[in-house]
Each structure stands twice: as C-alpha cells, then as structure tokens.
Amino acid sequence: MTFLQLRGVGRTVSRVDDRPLIILSGVDLAVEVGDRLSIVGRSGSGKSTLLNLLGLLDSPTEGEIFLDDEPTRRFSARHRDVTRGRDVGFIFQQFNLLQGRTALENVMTPLLYDTGAVFWRRRAIATEMLDRVGLGHRLSSTPDRLSGGEQQRVAIARALVRRPRLILADEPTGALDIETGEAVMALLDEIATASDAALVTITHDPAIAALATRRFQLEKGALVDAAAATLSKGGPS
C-alpha cells in the first residue's frame, strides 16, 4: 500500500548570480509500507535533497508530494513538523547524536515531542529500544564514549523509537568500517521489518544499495531505476 508518493517533483535553487540551478527534476516515486529502497548517485546528484523532500524537511519547487493521498504543500509548518516527528525517522551519516547527553537521553529526545502515555513513559520506551539494538548496557554512556558502530545503533534506536512509517537513512554506513556497516544495516533491516516501516537508504556503497528490494539511481537530477540505468549503459542485466 502506497503511503508516500512523489509526482513530477523538482527542486531548483538560485545561484549567486540568480541563474537557476536544477537539482532535481521530474522525480516520480511511490513508497509503500515495508518497502526497501536504495538511492545511489554521485556527490552533488541531489540525493540529500531528495531525502529532505521525502522527510518533509524541504518543499519541492515543482510537482507534488502526497502523504496518505494528501498533498503536503497544503500542510502548515506546524503540521509538517508534527507529521515528520510522527511518521519519519532520520539516520544521518555522522550520527548527529546530541553531544553531552547519554545514549538514553538521545533516544528519549524524539519522545519529548510526543503526547500522552508515550511522553510520560519515554524513559521506559527508550530503554526498551536501546535493549533491542543491543545497547542495554550502555544507557548512560555519552557519544564520546561509544564506538562508531554503537553511535549509529543509538541513532537507529532514536530514529525508530516513535515507530515511524518511513525511515530515511543518509549514508548510514558512511562513517563505519565494512563489517560494522553490514551489522548496522542488518539491524536496521530487522527493526524496520519488525515495525513494518519503509526504509529508504541513500548510499555510495553498491553493496549496501544491493540490500534493498528496489534500487534507484540519481543522474543529473533525474531518478531512474538502477537496473534500467545499468542496462542503458550496456551492463549486465
């Protein structure tokens, strides 16, 4: 079932000399419940811009993004923020953990923006989530005392603690070695599967991209199916 859809989405910014710079153009994409998508592309191809659009952090300059068939352009700023907090979980390449705060406090942070029982039970929920990523013994460790893999696991726990429908991972293994990266991706996949969340991964790494069921490539601002892109270049089918 499709819950997020991009129709003819484009993003243009103005350069210093006022000439428009097209970053994305005519992007069509449908994200379904439990989907596994990967998007690869060179630096500057618009990967992060697409991720920001998917995560409601940015708005398209053309086309439309629908969430549950509702155009997000009509969302107020507040509604966008609330929807993002509820439905989207971000995982960043540099982890972006809040410095000085413990792993538990980091994971509790998104729950501060929830309401009702979830808000009041945030400590218990965050503890359970850290248990699930295997960090039940590092609750009071601050990021500077955690390894890269542990930090990314905290970031995963933080992204998933509100049970979002969409997980957006921007180079989630970019700062990790191959072995740790594979372990992190396996964990991410396991937890996303358990909560029936769609996972969109942006990566440079073909091996990580290959873990997805649907693979896309960004070329000159256009999103194309990775298999089709490979065929058009005369690669193996």
Next chain:
Amino acid sequence: MRGLVTAFVGSVVEAWAELRIHRTRVLLSLVGVAVAVCALTSVIALGNIAQQATVETSERSSGRPATLYVSAYTADGSPPPATAMDTTWNEALVRYGVQYASRVTQQQLSIQFIDGVSVVNATLVDPPYGVMHRVEVQRGAWFAADDATRLAPALIVNDIFYARLGSPDLGTHPTVSLVGAKPVTAVIVGVTAALPYEVDPSMMMLNDSYAKLADQLVQDAASQPYSSYEMWVPPSISGELTTRLQSDFSASLGDGATAQVNRQDYAAYGDDPFLPIKLMISGVAVLVLVLGALGLVNISLVTVRQRIQEIGIRRSFGATASRVFFAVMMESVVATVAAGVAGVMLSILILKSPWVEDFIAQGVTDVPPFPLEAAVLGLAAATVVGAIAGLLPALVAVRVKVIDAIRY
C-alpha cells in the same frame, strides 16, 4: 490541553537538560547576570539609604513634611506679645488636633564652665521638637513631658558642651550653673552630636522651664530672641491648614499684626527634590544591567553555532518552531531568573550584614529596610535580560532551515 501540558513539561525538561549539559557556559553567563542583578539591587538599596540620609538631614534642619512655620509681626516690625501668640497657638493646636508642635526660640545664655563663663546658644523648645526634627540623643534621653516641672531645669547639650564639662557620667546627674542675678543650677539629661558646622557649645532647654527662670538669667543684650512656632501635620491637609492658621492668627492678634504661615520642609516645593538622585541611581543601575546583559548575549552568540545544529536535529525529530523557540527562551529565562535570585540574595547578604550596614548607614536614624522594589526590579530585570538574551538564539533557531541547521 493534554498536548499543551506535555509540550510545557517537555520544554522544561529540554531546558533543564540544556542547562545541565552546558553548565560551564551557563555558570559563566549566570555569574555575569547574578553580579549585574546584585549590583542593580544594591545600587537601588544604597540609593534608598542615601536618600534617607538626605531626607533625615533635611528633616533635622527644617522639619518633616509637612512642617508649618507660624510667625507674626506688628505694624512696627516687632514681634507681637508672647502671651498673645502663645494663647492663639495653643488654641489652634487644640482646634485642629495637632499632636506635634513646638515653639522654638533661639536664646543666648551665660554658662559657668570650670574655666570661666561662656555665652552659649540655647534653643528653647517643647518636647515634641525631638521627634519633629529627628533629634538623636547619643547619651541620656530626650526631654520627658514632666521635665518642665523640675526645679533644676533639664538641659540637653551638644557633645562640645559635654566635653567641656569633662564628659561626666549622666547617671550621676551632672549639673551646670546658668549665670544670672540668681544663678540657676541645671541638670544635663542628654547629649547630642554637634552639627557638622558647630564649633561651640550649644544646648536645648524646654520653653516652659525657661519661662520660669527668665528673670533670673543673664541674657546677651546684643541678641534679640526670635521665636517661631512649628507644627508637623499631614501633608494632605497642610494647604488648607495654612490658610486657616493665617486667618486665625491675624484675627486673634488684632489690627496691624500680620501672620505668616509657610512650609519650609524639603517636600514643600512640589517637585520631587530627590529626582536628580533617583535619575542618577537609575542611570547607574541600567548601565550595570546593560553590561550584564551584553555579557550574556555575548556568550549566547558564541554558543549559537553549537545550538543551531542541535536544534536542527531536534526539528528533524518533530520539534515545532514554536516549541524550539519556547524551549530556547525558557532555558535562557530560567537560567537568568535563577541568577537573579542569587544576585538579589547576595545583595541582601551584603547590605544587611552588620559591618556593611554600620558603614553605609552612618548618621541615618531610620535605616530603610531592604527595598522590596529593588528585589522585584532585580528579578524582573533578570527575566527581561534572559528573554532578550534568549531571543537572539531562539529567533535564529526558528528562522534557520532545518537542513542547513543539521549540516551547520
């Protein structure tokens, strides 16, 4: 409603965590604000004491607000008969229910000291004069109501007079001889500090005591005794009472006599006489606070870089712009209010410590209590400073694009 409660509690939790994490920065900024608030509050409190000292000095010389002075003269410029004035005066006091009133006469009397006879300035007063002019008796006591009935009149002398007598113990009821046709022995019952401009002995005696002895004493022939009549009344009725007293005295003293009633206390001139002092104190206080605020804003600006990324991360997890704004402001305000409380407490501890209080309140009879308005103003100033200092990072946090903030 449920969302509002969790949003508020959430903001407090965030603010507290922020304060805890950045405690060094917070502590530094708080020290600046606490010192600024302490200085602001202390300056205001010191200003109150300075004002009180000035008020008391004014009241010692010209009475408390509103003190009405009554004087009269006949057609040839000489004062009317004392008995007529006294009668009219006493009738007026009874008619208007005036409790604090005194006749004041300056007289020159000859005193036999151990080293010879000296002419001494004597102020003849009634018992309420002590309260009306804030006379502070350093040793002994002010005149009692029945002192006028003593056979040996009671004297209150300045400390120059007292020293010339050899500073005897007042408990031994030291006496002094007033020179005259028939010398009079007087008893020293109190000693006051000499006024700053006084270099000679002076003394005070009750009018009624003097009246009984006047014929026996040698008066300085060159000096013409001058009497004035003073009453201390509520300022609200002083205007109307002035008109009535003028009318009463003119009518009672008869044709040719003119009565003058006027106010000479410091508050007689309408405008606030302490406005310049207040403005100067306020100026210093504002300057102190602005310096404190600048320190806080400076530190806030230095840390804004770190905060922007953190705020971007929070917003990616669903923090709304208003929530971020509130949390950042709250953090600043909570911190500065805490600093304000510390500053006010520090100010109270400093100014109310016995050593400091003795030092700064020298010569002040009624040391004003620590001014509540200074404490409230200090806290309000701390809150405003916190809000202003928090406004800048809060506005930046709200205005910056989330994507840019995360990558900051």
